Amino acid sequence: MTSLPAREATAGAAVSDGSLYDLDRILWADGRAADLRARYHGLAGQALLEPLLKWEFPGHVAQVSSFGTEAAVLLALVAEVDPSVPVIFLETGKHFGETLRYRDKLTKLLGLTDVRSVGPDPKALAAKDPDGMLFQRGPDSCCFIRKVAPLHAALKPFDAWITGRKRHQGGMRIDLRYIESVAGQVKINPLADHTPDDIKAEFERRALPRHPLEAEGFLSVGCMPCTDRTPDGADPRAGRWTGKDKTECGIHTAPAGT
Numbered sequence: 001m002t003s004l005p006a007r008e009a010t011a012g013a014a015v016s017d018g019s020l021y022d023l024d025r026i027l028w029a030d031g032r033a034a035d036l037r038a039r040y041h042g043l044a045g046q047a048l049l050e051p052l053l054k055w056e057f058p059g060h061v062a063q064v065s066s067f068g069t070e071a072a073v074l075l076a077l078v079a080e081v082d083p084s085v086p087v088i089f090l091e092t093g094k095h096f097g098e099t100l101r102y103r104d105k106l107t108k109l110l111g112l113t114d115v116r117s118v119g120p121d122p123k124a125l126a127a128k129d130p131d132g133m134l135f136q137r138g139p140d141s142c143c144f145i146r147k148v149a150p151l152h153a154a155l156k157p158f159d160a161w162i163t164g165r166k167r168h169q170g171g172m173r174i175d176l177r178y179i180e181s182v183a184g185q186v187k188i189n190p191l192a193d194h195t196p197d198d199i200k201a202e203f204e205r206r207a208l209p210r211h212p213l214e215a216e217g218f219l220s221v222g223c224m225p226c227t228d229r230t231p232d233g234a235d236p237r238a239g240r241w242t243g244k245d246k247t248e249c250g251i252h253t254a255p256a257g258t
């Protein structure tokens, strides 16, 4: 199995103007994702992460983590391959204190050396959310300012990023592929096929600590104003944006390359 050297691999990005949405970059990512899908077909989890982190995108890949209820598993898998892979955490300013402390605990426990907490642009906040209540008036706009735009900026230096999304989470994730091309970047979803039982087994195998709010009934944890306890028997994400016509924050629904 051969892999492209990192510099060759980024040639498409190198001719771009730096925007994640320019055509050169989108075409490059489309081709790269298709090539990787063909060459690593059948691999998942750590078996997929190993070649992608070590050979395909060394120094050019980041992980994005919410430090939510299932996040520890992917963080551990990536750390076991390379603990210096940058981890981007969107510090929206609206998180539970428990999440911030869990982030710090996992960072230390797993030996992560480059966790980047990135926040919204203060000028955008002052202009669009001066009272901090935009989550009530316009949750999509709030997510854009506090999550989508900061992530877009934080990911600019990278050719690929890793997410913890899974097919069993339903909705737009039901057909999730391990490797995608999205808006000029390669997106890697190594846990796409993991079930809740698989995640539970990984937590136990590695003796990973659980998010402290899980024991209090929060099976999916996001920003405090937009997260409720999961109703008994409901989908774990049913406590997110309760009562609103919204199921995703927008970081995974950007214009796609393919």
Ligand code: SF4
Residues within 6 Å of the ligand: 092, 094, 134, 135, 138, 139, 140, 142, 143, 144, 146, 147, 222, 223, 224, 225, 226, 249
């Ligand atoms: S989840 Fe809620 S508080 Fe957090 S950025 Fe989105 S709308 Fe704002």
